[in-house]
Amino acid sequence: MMLKRCTMSPAPSNSRIGFVQALIACVFWGLMPVYFKLLQSVDALEVVAHRIIWSVPLLLIILYFRKNLAGLAIAIANRKLRWTMLTSSVLIAANWLIYVWAVHEDHILAASLGYFISPLLSVLWGRIFLGEKLSRNKWMAIAIAAVGVSVLAVQALDTLWISLALAISWSSYALVRKIADIGPIVGLTAETGILFLPFTLFLIWLTFGMPQPANGQHFGEDSTIDLLLIGGSVVTAIPLLLFASAVKKMTLSAIGLLNYLAPTIQFLVGVLVYREPLTASHIICFVLIWISLALYSADSYLASKAQQKVHLA
Template identity: 75%
Template sequence: MNDIANNPSAGSRLGLVQALLACLFWGVMPIYFKLLEDVAAIEVVAHRVIWTVPLLLVILYFRKNITGLLSSWADKKIRWTLLASSLLIAANWLIYVWAVQEDHILAASLGYFISPLLSVFLGRIFLKETLSRNQWVAVGIAALGVSVLAVEAWQTLWISLALAASWSGYALVRKVADVGPIVGLTIETSVLLPFFGLFLLWVSFGSGYSADTVHLGDSLPIDILLLGGAVVTAAPLMLFASAVKKMTLSAIGLLNYLAPTLQFLIGVMIYREPLTISHIICFGLIWISLAIFSADSIRKERTRRTELAI
C-alpha cells in the first residue's frame, strides 16, 4: 500500500486492472445466469440475496468494519434511504435474471447503456445538477434511439427501460446515502433477506410453486452456482469500489460501458439473439450519445484537474 501511495501511476494501473476485472465480471453475467435457466428467476435472486449476506459480514469482519455497519444501521436517515435502494436493487436483479433466462440479453444490455444517461437526467431533476449543452444533446440522441426501437421491438422495450430506471434510481438513492458500497450492500441484502428467506421456505415445504423448475438440493452443479451468486455479487463490487479510489471519474465512466458491450456481444454472438435494423439503429445512436457524453466528461475532468493544479 505504501508503494502505491508513493507511486500514483502504479496505483492508477492497479485501479485499471481492478476496474477491468469488475466490468468483466458484470459483462459475462449472462452466461452465469443462463446456466441457471432451469431455476425460476425469483429463486435465483432469493439465493443471491441470502448467501450474499453472510459473505459480506465475513468481509466486513476481516476489514474491521462491523462498527461501521452498526453505526450506519443506527442512523435513521441512512436506514430508510437504504430501504428504498434495497427495493430498487431487488427489482433490478429480478428483471435482469428473468430477461437473461428468457433470451432478452440485448434488451438487458440496452438498459445498462441507457442507465448512465438517465442518471444524468435524474441528477438534473432531483439534485439540481447542471447539464452542459453536449450532455443535453447526448440525452436527446439516446431518446431518439429508444424511440426508433420502440417502433419495432416495443414488446421488449419495457425490459430496457425498467432496468435503466431501477439501476439509475438505485444510483441516485445511493448517491445521497452517506455509506460505503460494502456496508450499503450488506444493509440492503439484510433488509431483503427475511422476505426472500420466507419465500424459499414456502417453496421448500411443498407449496407446489414452480414444481417444474430445479431447486437447491436437486443438482450439485446448480447448488454450486446458486451459492456462488454471493461471490458474483460481492467480488465485482469490491473490485470496482477499490478502483474508484485510484482512477479518475472520466476513466471510470468510460469503463462503465464495457460490461453492457460484453453483454451485447454475448447476446448476439453466443446466444444468437436476433439483431434487427431497429436494434442496429438504436444501439448506434446510443453509442454516439455515449461518445458525446464521455468526451464531455473527459473535457470537464481535464479542466477541473488543470484548475486544481494552478
C-alpha cells in the same frame, strides 16, 4: 502569482492496478449472462432469493476482515439511513429480478441496452433531483439517446420495457446511493440484510408450502445447481469489491468510460454466443446510444481536464 500544486499525483503503479481491478470487475459484469444462463432451469425469483441470502454471510465476513462491522452498526442505528437503505434494497432487488428473468428469457440485448441507457438517465436524475447543471453536449447526448429508444419502440416494443425498467431501476438506485452517506460494501450488506428475512420466508414457503411444478429445479435437487445458486453471492461481491477499490485509484472520467464495457460485453454475448436476433431497429438504437455515450464521455473528460487545470493554477 500562480502557485504550483504541492500535492503528489497518484503513483502510476496505483493507476495501473486500479485499471486492472476495474477492468476485471467490468468483464465480470459483462459475462454475468453466461452465469445466469446456467441457472435457466431455476425460476428467476428463486435465483435472486439465493443471491441475496448467500450474499449476507459473505459480505459480513468481508466486513469483519476489513474491520468495518462498526460502520454497518452505525448505519443500522441511523433511522433516516435505514429508510434510504430500504428504498435502495427494493430498487436493487427489482433490478436483479428483471435482469435474471431477461437473461432466462433470451432478452440479453434488451438488458444490455438498459445498462447503456442508465448512465444517461443518471445524468438526467442529477439535473432534476440534485440540481446539477448540464452542458449543451450532455443535453444533446440525452436527446440522441431518446431518439434511439424511440426507434426501438417502433419495432421492438415487446422488449423495450425490459430496457427501460432496468435503466430506471439502476439509475434510481444510483441516485439513492449517491444521497446516502454509506460505503459500497456496507451499503450492499445493509440492503441484502433488509431483504434477507422476506426472501428467506419466500424460500421456506417455496419449499414446504407451494406445490412443486413438474418442470424446473430447486435448491437441494442438484449439486451443480446448488453451487451455482450459492456462487451468486460471490459473483455479486467480487466485482463490487474490485470496482470500489479501483474508484480510489483512478480518475472518474476513466472509470466512467470503463462503465460502458460491461453492457458492450453483454451485447456481444447476446449476439455472438446466444444468437439473439439483431434487427435493424436494434442496430440503429445501439448506434445512437453509443454516439450519445461518446458525446457524454467526451464532454465529461474535457470538463474534468478543465477542472484539473483550475486546481493546478
